[in-house]
Amino acid sequence: QLRKPVMVSISFLLSVCRYPLGMSGGQIQDEDISASSQWSESTAARYGRLDFEEGDGAWCPERMVEPDSLKEFLQVDLRSLHFITLVGTQGRHAGGIGNEFAQMYKIKYSRDGSRWISWRNRQGNQVIEGNRNAYDIMLKDLEPPIIARFVRFMPVSDHSMNVCMRVELYGCEWLDGLVSYNAPAGEQMSLEGQPVHFNDSVYDGAVIHSMTEGLGQLTDGMCGLDDFTHSHVYNVWPGYDYVGWTNESFPNGYVEIMFEFDRTRNFTTMKVHCNNMFMQHIKAFRQVVCYFRSEADWEATPLSFSPVVDDVNPSARFITVSLANHMASAMKCHFYFADAWMMFSEITFQSDTAMYNTTLAPPKTASGPPTRDDPTHKIDDSNTRILIGCLVAIIFILVAIIVIILWRQVWQKMLEKASRRMLDDELTASLSLQSETFAYSHNNPSSSSSSSAPSEQESSSTYERIFPLGPDYQEPSRLIRKLPEFSQSSEEMGCLHSVSMKSPYCDGVPHYAEADVVSLQGVTGGNTYAVPALTMDLLSGKDVAVEEFPRKLLTFKEKLGEGQFGEVHLCEAEGMQEFMDEDFSFDISDNQPVLVAVKMLRADANKNARNDFLKEIKIMARLKDPNIIRLLAVCICSDPLCMITEYMENGDLNQFLSRHEAEGQLALISNAPTVSYSNLCYMATQIASGMRYLSSLNFVHRDLATRNCLVGKNYTIKIADFGMSRNLYSGDYYRIQGRAVLPIRWMSWESILLGKFTTASDVWAFGVTLWETLTFCNEQPYSQLTDEQVIENTGEFFRDQKRQVYLPQPVLCPDSVYKIMLNCWRRNTKERPSFQDIHRALLESQA
Structure with a gap:
């Protein structure tokens, strides 16, 4: 039996599963496009491609569309099941010769080609608003989305009229099957x-x-x-x-x-x-x-x-x-x-x-069907009995082992019960303070540096009684003083537990729980970067010119994400080359539109949110590195305030890798697109390089993952911060009582338990990101653990009794690279490598 690598189906597809499926791009072949009729050979079904001008410019049915008639349709065969979230339509203008379009239409779809289903929106309506002229493209979200192989567009009219249509479908392959x-x-x-x-x-x-x-x-x-x-x-x-x-x-x-x-x-x-x-x-x-x-x-x-x-x-x-x-x-x-x-x-x-x-299938006889009487394919019953006996014995042994393990766990819990009662409240207070800090910073990006977190007595965290206490557990503050990386003065200890401390550095790098860190979360609530106040002051002292960009030159493509104060949109920008510095160039000709991400602040955002937005522009304007997303221009002369950043044509690294497979025989059989191991390492090295640049500025990213790395041409990587705002990745974040969300599967133990974010915690997240890359993002980190078990595992790192669980070595990963990952996950923060060390080690591994 041969198998292709496992592909993970993710339910949060609505915001990212919006790729054109091939009408305009030509991936859908002419023979897969059919119609009920055609007005002429030059208006046949194959010309019904969005933004295409061949033939007479569109598909046009033979007859006029009559009211309440659904006889005419344009049908697309996608060859396999797809998750379809969006459709686009356009009329026929044919360089001014034609002026036909469908003002309304319905959609029918089928998964097997025999049973057809009429699409209805969530309110039960079937009719979709179409075009108002023959030129513009009208995009419509399908709410709910459909899962289908065959899709029919059926023009609708309230009076007799000629119609022509060009269409596109947007979505992705339905991996569930x-x-x-x-x-x-x-x-x-x-x-x-x-x-x-x-x-x-x-x-x-x-x-x-x-x-x-x-x-x-x-x-x-x-x-x-x-x-x-x-x-x-x-x-x-x-x-x-x-x-x-x-x-x-x-x-x-x-x-x-x-x-x-x-x-x-x-x-x-x-x-x-x-x-x-x-x-x-x-x-x-x-x-x-x-x-x-x-x-x-x-x-x-x-x-x-x-x-x-x-x-x-x-x-x-x-x-x-x-x-x-x-x-x-x-x-x-x-x-x-x-x-x-x-x-x-x-x-x-x-x-x-x-x-x-x-080769294991029974041979066909001359008449066709397989025969069960061929002597070379008879089953050896004795061997089968032996195999079954062995399996039964193994099962009994496993059951016995499980019973013993469960008995030991019950006995240990009985011993721990007394100490748990005494220590639960103190640990809960510590973790509750951490959760409040997260909630405060994530939901109040406009908060000032002088604010303080709620007291321990006021906080109530869902971490309560999740963290397992061993019989040898010590009171947290005393134990922390004994740990190598926390043998500090009492003043330094305040950095771990108080957001009101004025000292801007702990371990030489500022972290998330301190008041003197300017938290720039962006309009969507996603982590941008944690910027030390000292660095912010130095940067703010310089004027970096950011050009005002004309809004009319931005064309909306799709919404990438949204948050408390704004949204992120994917747009095309015309003439962007004229607004850029001399040290920046696009890999396209001057007359072509540029794909950009537009962060937009909602018009009703409060004054503090507006001030934070302008601060974020100041910081982003100074980030100039080949592997960091670049701020290109702004629209701040009128509402809504916008900042325009780069966007890479291949989307984020997580989705890019999940559409590809490793080079090898299996990929040849499945005819899937591939990425070589050397290119995987090349992309990982670029991530390390970008993080090396951020760490040199004392910036802490706090949400490094493949979802926050964008992919361009020739496997170019640039680090961004859109991940948290996208519904697709909401499953990657653990919610604390409906307020703060934490990417716990990428977070270091000290970030989860102590609220401490440093370059060292970014290094930990890089190790997980490297693991994602070498597994082609086929599964979530620690997929075998629930969110609560992930938190419990951080407790094992805290106690350091060699019971912690590490991510396994990927199949493609050599020992030298897995050693880099393990070093990133060292318990002692000072023993983790710097990003400069990681970058150098990855370069050496490719030599």
């Missing part, structure tokens, strides 16, 4: 006398007593909020984001959901996003039992998984279920109730396509 799920219909809850509906309102299959042969809210890329009565979508009812059931309707105690896939797959994990508002008697499932079907029959032995029931943290969360590499084309899962209600908003799968070695 899921084609339908069958489940009981969602139910209704009465909350304070008001009905709360948990039905799957966008399900595209049949819904009578149950949902059959369709997809819906469990695959729409939108996770529900912690409070199920609220929604990401405006003007909808409470409970909209969730599909929910009550145990009163299920006497067996479970809800059965059946999943059908496009082909036999090798399943690694299933992730289920559950609500956990236990105050309302809602909890994640107590147990799930999954049955697998690879051919016609269901396997006799199911897989069972029981997550830890959480009665402390009411936040919604993903629960990861290991599917142990089962081969199946269908899956049937029984989700058992842990309380009166159970609610899901997303279910995703991680799998790869199973490709069998053809």
Whole structure:
């Protein structure tokens, strides 16, 4: 059996899964574009490509479009299932000869080419607003998005008229392979006398007593909020984001959901996003039992998984279920109730396509079908019995080991119980202070340096009773004094625990928890850089000219992200070359538009936010390094205030790598685009170089990851800060009571537990980023651990009893490079390498 590398399916696709699928670019072939009819050969379906002028400039049907008639359509075959989030349409002008366009249209789609489904928006409307003239491109978000192989555009009119269309589809490949799920219909809850509906309102299959042969809210890329009565979508009812059931309707105690896939797959994990508002008697499932079907029959032995029931943290969360590499084309899962209600908003799968070695298949006879009587392919029953016996013995041994481990854990917890009661409150206070600091800085970018964090007594953190205390645990402040990197004076110790200290440096580099650090988080709440106040004063003393750019020369392409005070948009800028310094040049001709990212401050932002925005411009204007995103121009003469920065045509490194594979035989078989190991190292070396530049200015990034590195031509890398503002990556951030969000899987132990951010903590994050790069971003760091377990693992680093878990060595990674990673994750901050050392080591590894 041959397998291609595992590809991780991520549910947060809405903001990033917006790539043109090939109508305008030519990737979609002419034979995959068809139509109900054509007015002439020069207006055939193949000319219906957005922004294309060949033929007579568009697809035009043979007949005029009549009211209430849906006979004419332009059809696109994408050859495989795709997650489609956006569509674009255009009319026909043909250099002034034509003036036909569709003012309205509908969309139908199909996953198998036989069953066609009419798209409806979240309010149930089918008609989409089209074009107002023959020239402009009209882009429309599909809310909800669709999962389809075939898509039909059907022009609609309220009177008889000639229409012509050019179209484009935007999205990405649907890696889950899921084609339908069958489940009981969602139910209704009465909350304070008001009905709360948990039905799957966008399900595209049949819904009578149950949902059959369709997809819906469990695959729409939108996770529900912690409070199920609220929604990401405006003007909808409470409970909209969730599909929910009550145990009163299920006497067996479970809800059965059946999943059908496009082909036999090798399943690694299933992730289920559950609500956990236990105050309302809602909890994640107590147990799930999954049955697998690879051919016609269901396997006799199911897989069972029981997550830890959480009665402390009411936040919604993903629960990861290991599917142990089962081969199946269908899956049937029984989700058992842990309380009166159970609610899901997303279910995703991680799998790869199973490709069998053809030499193992039975030979075909002269008449065609395989024969089971050929003597060279008979199964040796005796060997089979021996193999089964060995497997049973192994299972018994494993069960015995698990029982012993569990018994030891129970015994150890009993011993620890007394010390835990005494020490929980003090540790909680320490961690609560840290969480308040995060909340303060992330949600108040306009805060002044003189502000202080809430007191320990006022704070309440969801970290409570998550961090495991060992029997040999010591009181934190005393233990810290004994640690090598914290053997400091009492005044220096204040840097670790107080945001009111006036000393700008600890360990020689300022960190996040200090008041004298100017926190520039940007309009979206994303981490820009932590800038020491001293450095800020020095930089502010110089005038760096940043040109005012005419807004009319910016063309909106898509929204990259948003936050508390503003948004980030992807735009095309015309004539940008005229506004740039002599030391900066674009790799395009002067008359071509430049792809840029535009950070836009909302017009209703308060005065402090505006001041912070202007400070950020001052800082960004002075960052000039080949591997750091450059500020190009601004629009500050009128509202909304904008800063224009570089953007790289290949997007962020995380998405770029997830679309590629390592060079080798498997990549040749799958015909996937590849990246060589030397190019991976080249990109990692550029990240190290950019961080070397930032650290030389005493800047601390605080959110270094592949999602914050952009990719240009020839594998050029530039470090940015958009990651936190994008819905795609919201799963990479751990939320503290709905306020601050922390990228805990990239954070050092001292950043999580002590709130200390330094260049050394950036070095730790670089080690994780390097690991992501060499694994092609196929999975999240520590994917086998929950967020709470990641935090527990930082406690093992704190205690330093050799029980901490490290990220494993990637397959492509040589020992010398893995040693660099391990050095980045050293417990003692002073023992971690500098970015200059890392850059040099990576260069030597490529020699």
